[in-house]
Amino acid sequence: EVQLxxxxxxxxxPGESLRISCKxxxxxxxxxWISWVRHVPGKGLEWMGKIDPVNSYxxxxxSFQGHVTISVxxxxxxxxxxxxxxxxxxxxxxYCATGYNHxxxxxxxxxxxxxxxVSS
Amino acid sequence: xxxxxxxxxxLSASVGDRITITCQASQDINTYLNWFQQKPxxxxxxxxxxxxxxxPQVPSRFSGSGSGTEFTFTINNLQPEDTAxxxxxxxxxxxxxxxxxxxxxxx
Numbered sequence: 001e002v003q004l005x006x007x008x009x010x011x012x013x014p015g016e017s018l019r020i021s022c023k024x025x026x027x028x029x030x031x032x033w034i035s036w037v038r039h040v041p042g043k044g045l046e047w048m049g050k051i052d053p054v055n056s057y058x059x060x061x062x063s064f065q066g067h068v069t070i071s072v073x074x075x076x077x078x079x080x081x082x083x084x085x086x087x088x089x090x091x092x093x094x095y096c097a098t099g100y101n102h103x104x105x106x107x108x109x110x111x112x113x114x115x116x117x118v119s120s
Numbered sequence: 121x122x123x124x125x126x127x128x129x130x131l132s133a134s135v136g137d138r139i140t141i142t143c144q145a146s147q148d149i150n151t152y153l154n155w156f157q158q159k160p161x162x163x164x165x166x167x168x169x170x171x172x173x174x175x176p177q178v179p180s181r182f183s184g185s186g187s188g189t190e191f192t193f194t195i196n197n198l199q200p201e202d203t204a205x206x207x208x209x210x211x212x213x214x215x216x217x218x219x220x221x222x223x224x225x226x227x
Contacts, residue, residue: 035216037164045164045207047216061215095163101176102169105211106154110163 002026002100004034004111011117012086019082020114022096030054033104034079036070039093039113048094050104051079086118122146122210126219134227137198141222143191143208152211155184155193158221159204167206168193200226 007021022034035050049060053072060070069082079096093113099106123146133139143153151171156164166175168184171191181196195202203226208219 044220045209045218047218059215097163105152105216106166106169107156107164107209107216108166108169108175110165113163 002109004096004098004109006094006096006111006114009115009117011119013120014086014088014118016086016118017082017084018086018116019080020094020116022079022081022111024077024079024098027098027100029074029077032098032100034072035097035107036068036079036081037095037097037107038064039095040091041093048081053077053079086116088118088120090116091118092116121214122149122212122217124208124210124217124219126208126222128222129220130223130225132225132227133198135198135200138194138196139198139224141193141206141208141224143186143193143219145189145191145210148188149210149212151187153184153186153191154209154211155182156207156209156218157202157204158207164207195224198224198226202226 003025005023030053033050036048038046048064049070051058051070058070071080095113096111097107101108125144127142153171155168158164167178172184183194205221205223207221
């Protein structure tokens with residue numbers, strides 16, 4: 001069974017750093033891209049970027065480029081989303097997703113989401 | 121950038137009704153269009169891919185159609201468990217873009 005299991009909720013202060021994770025199982029990790037999607041309740045979903053675990057190549061949404069870092073640890077079959085300097089506007093639910101059945105342009109499996117709250 | 125719009129933003133209908141949601145792309149996206157259902161506190165769930173193909177295990181009362189810039193998503197025989205927000209999503213070689221969503225409630 002394909003599963004994407006994300007790390008738990010985080011409460012951070014503006015200016016702090018953070019890394020959240022997405023552990024994949026039940027699939028060949030190097031055969032799929034892993035995407036990150038931001039959900040601000042009431043404001044819709046935004047695709048942030050995706051990573052190819054084969055070579056760690058990242059394709060980013062220009063709206064997020066430079067503010068977040070997407071990375072992967074092949075040996076741990078885990079993808080990461082990282083901030084070096086959080087802002088209050090980063091408060092959201094973050095999902096990882098992959099197109100296991102249909103390929104790299106689809107999201108047919110999702111993690112359960114990680115709630116990130118940034119508040120002073 | 122390709123922009124996606126959806127209408128209506130919300131609707132309320134009765135059990136057994138047929139509802140239709142429209143999604144419009146700012147430029148031709150062929151049939152590179154997917155539909156998701158999201159319930160509160162849950163991750164989105166893929167229902168329809170490539171504009172009209174039903175994801176396995178998804179009930180046949182859900183359907184999609186369209187190509188180019190105009191797409192529709194239909195739920196026939198609306199059920200109480202269909203209460204959710206529905207998003208369209210396009211994909212191209214640059215990035216993925218979601219529509220703003222349609223909140224569906226049961227009267």
